[in-house]
Amino acid sequence: MNIDDVPATNLLQPGNRASYRLLVAGRAIDAYRDWALARLERGQRLESIRDLRPEIRLTLERADKFLGLAALVAVILAAVAVALAASRYLRRHLDAGAMMRCFGAPQGQTLALFVVQFLVLGIGASVVGTLVALGGQQLLVALLGAMIHVDLPPPGWPPAAASIVTGLALLLGFALPPLVALSRVPPLRVLRRDIGLPRAGGVLAYAVGAATIAALVLWQAQDLKTGAIIIGGIAALLAAAAAAAWLLIVFLRLLPQRGYTWRYGLANLRRRPLGSSLQISALALGVMALLLLTLVRGDLMRNWRASLPPDAPNAFLINVLPDQVDGVGAVLKRELNVDAALRPMVRGRLVAINDVPFDTRRLADERARRLGEREFNLSWTDVLPRGNRVVAGQWWKPDATGAAAGASLEDGIAETLGIKLGDTLTYDIVGTRVSAKVTSLRKVDWDSFRVNFFALFAPGVLEPLPKTYVAGVRADTGNAAWLTALVREYPNVLVIDVGEILRQVQSIMDQVARAIEFVFLFTLAGGVLVLEAAIAATQDERRYDVAVLRTLGASERQLSAAQVAEFLALGALAGLLAAAGATAIGYVLADRVFQIPFGWNPALWLIGVVGAAPCIALAGWLGTRSTLRQPPLAVLREST
Numbered sequence: 001m002n003i004d005d006v007p008a009t010n011l012l013q014p015g016n017r018a019s020y021r022l023l024v025a026g027r028a029i030d031a032y033r034d035w036a037l038a039r040l041e042r043g044q045r046l047e048s049i050r051d052l053r054p055e056i057r058l059t060l061e062r063a064d065k066f067l068g069l070a071a072l073v074a075v076i077l078a079a080v081a082v083a084l085a086a087s088r089y090l091r092r093h094l095d096a097g098a099m100m101r102c103f104g105a106p107q108g109q110t111l112a113l114f115v116v117q118f119l120v121l122g123i124g125a126s127v128v129g130t131l132v133a134l135g136g137q138q139l140l141v142a143l144l145g146a147m148i149h150v151d152l153p154p155p156g157w158p159p160a161a162a163s164i165v166t167g168l169a170l171l172l173g174f175a176l177p178p179l180v181a182l183s184r185v186p187p188l189r190v191l192r193r194d195i196g197l198p199r200a201g202g203v204l205a206y207a208v209g210a211a212t213i214a215a216l217v218l219w220q221a222q223d224l225k226t227g228a229i230i231i232g233g234i235a236a237l238l239a240a241a242a243a244a245a246w247l248l249i250v251f252l253r254l255l256p257q258r259g260y261t262w263r264y265g266l267a268n269l270r271r272r273p274l275g276s277s278l279q280i281s282a283l284a285l286g287v288m289a290l291l292l293l294t295l296v297r298g299d300l301m302r303n304w305r306a307s308l309p310p311d312a313p314n315a316f317l318i319n320v321l322p323d324q325v326d327g328v329g330a331v332l333k334r335e336l337n338v339d340a341a342l343r344p345m346v347r348g349r350l351v352a353i354n355d356v357p358f359d360t361r362r363l364a365d366e367r368a369r370r371l372g373e374r375e376f377n378l379s380w381t382d383v384l385p386r387g388n389r390v391v392a393g394q395w396w397k398p399d400a401t402g403a404a405a406g407a408s409l410e411d412g413i414a415e416t417l418g419i420k421l422g423d424t425l426t427y428d429i430v431g432t433r434v435s436a437k438v439t440s441l442r443k444v445d446w447d448s449f450r451v452n453f454f455a456l457f458a459p460g461v462l463e464p465l466p467k468t469y470v471a472g473v474r475a476d477t478g479n480a481a482w483l484t485a486l487v488r489e490y491p492n493v494l495v496i497d498v499g500e501i502l503r504q505v506q507s508i509m510d511q512v513a514r515a516i517e518f519v520f521l522f523t524l525a526g527g528v529l530v531l532e533a534a535i536a537a538t539q540d541e542r543r544y545d546v547a548v549l550r551t552l553g554a555s556e557r558q559l560s561a562a563q564v565a566e567f568l569a570l571g572a573l574a575g576l577l578a579a580a581g582a583t584a585i586g587y588v589l590a591d592r593v594f595q596i597p598f599g600w601n602p603a604l605w606l607i608g609v610v611g612a613a614p615c616i617a618l619a620g621w622l623g624t625r626s627t628l629r630q631p632p633l634a635v636l637r638e639s640t
Contacts, residue, residue: 046370065226065593067515072217072230073289074522075166077530079213080282083174084533090178091540097185111183118175119168126167130160136522166216173212226593233585234285240577242277268545268566279534280574286530287578287612291604292585312449313472314499317342317486320469324490331489332473335482342469343451346378346462348427348434353419355426368416377470378427380457387448393421393440396458405458406439413454414441425455429465436461449498531616535623542624547632556628563624564617571616572609579608 003020012018036046093114100110213234218227268276317340320328325342332340350358350372360372384395396405409419419425419438426435436457444452451472475482483495546559583604590598 075216076289077286078170079174080285081529081533082170084282084537086175086178088537090182093182094185097182098187098189101187107183114179114182118171122168122171126164130163169212174209176208229588238281262565282534283574284577287574288581291578291582291608311474313474315473315475316496317471317493319492319494325469331486335485336475338473340471340473342471344379344467345470346429346465346467347375348378348429349375351428352426354424372417376455377453378455379453380459380462382459387445387450389443390440391443395440400458401460403436403461407436408440408442408456409438410444410454411441531619535620543627546627547636550632559628564621567617567620568613571613575608575612579605
């Protein structure tokens, strides 16, 4: 009701209670929020769309996490590409570093020179990438224009600054070990080309790269749990890839060496165990990232959509008085042919925990303070409600009654307010204090849109207190006759249509799906860069090998087929490891982060192995065929 219409109704009389609400929307909402938070008094709260209903809050949180997953994949692919490119840069500039040392340049000056070159390159690339991203955002807004009914604010400088900082952090974090190694090239290399690569700065230099990717993943994830899962998955995959590469080398020796093509191709993997393991690790990480964003993301999105049941209530009835329960149920049966379960509800404020007054000012989290100051909807039941699952403690026995049986709390609200199993809660209900010990914590399926409560009591505690009843029903779209009949017979009953909320949830899912598909184009480009960088990392060594073999009489066709065989083996193993990594991380994300079911997808393994092997083989052949056309004599002279 508009506040200007209140005086004419004479509803505000001594003993009545009223609540006031101010709706704020538009571009000024952030400024108003900051202003209002500093002036809130007890009994007042500031709510956003995330706070109003758990269903909307969970949907938006999952949307953020899905988009964050896409950003994480892009960061991982960029890190792999930079690391591979920097490794090749090291090999190609060993002579330049040795010459600088011969001319008297100290190690620090040599390192500073290469770092400045990388900084200039990184700033330019980051600026170009930021401009492309800003253009992509405008294109995405245009594609989603029909689904977004408000004007989005223009992009500000923080996202642009964040992208530039991310680019420079990746560049320096993963290029630093090779640059440190380059500054330590001994001057003697000018005379002795057989001197190998210097050490890449020890453990500290490599720790910089690991710390960089860990920090960026945690930053992009904006959630410690998600970031830890991704980091753990990456570490496990790299360890598995390295171990698998060595096992492959051992296994290859046991295979029958038939045919020149496969014998030479597989021999290349055996001759370069370290290089092969690095290539397998990089390719597996890149393929895993793409699988995680495509097939696993698709599985998660489908399960997310399926988590919204088709029979979810689209209307809620509240303020049903105790003597109206049977009559309201009869109207719903007559008009909608449903047996609605009306649940009792009592409103109470949490005033003490373990007999200590509950002071919300001690809570550090803003959302926790808001929840602690509000009145809770309390109810009672003898059986565990549908969509509820006990995750700690025990549910009371069916014949248990009274405060001694305890209370059950939703695990999320318990964690937010710092309530533990065994704590005694005291609620103030219209002047009457009720206490009960927390005997169980429940996981509630808020996606069901059914009537659920943060706190449940055993029967025999709340019944004597003032109560109303609430129910959720599903009515066909366009059927308003039931609503007219109900309001005519029971005008005090308030009907809340949540059909629009359901449509908003579905709309959010659709928008997230389209946004991730758009972001996937950029991620796919990152995957191509990783593939090309992995191939280019061994380009110089392949040129020399091809020159020697052609000198010994090998034909271009034989060498080309051998290279394809090598890349097929690399791709198959990388795809197998990538599928395993994507499945493991996808399962943990679904179970621990998104809290939705995860289904086994055989196509993930099929595409991971059968799809990755020919794609990597084709890319490898295209990237290395130039080595077959160079004169062997020129290559051998260049290498001496």
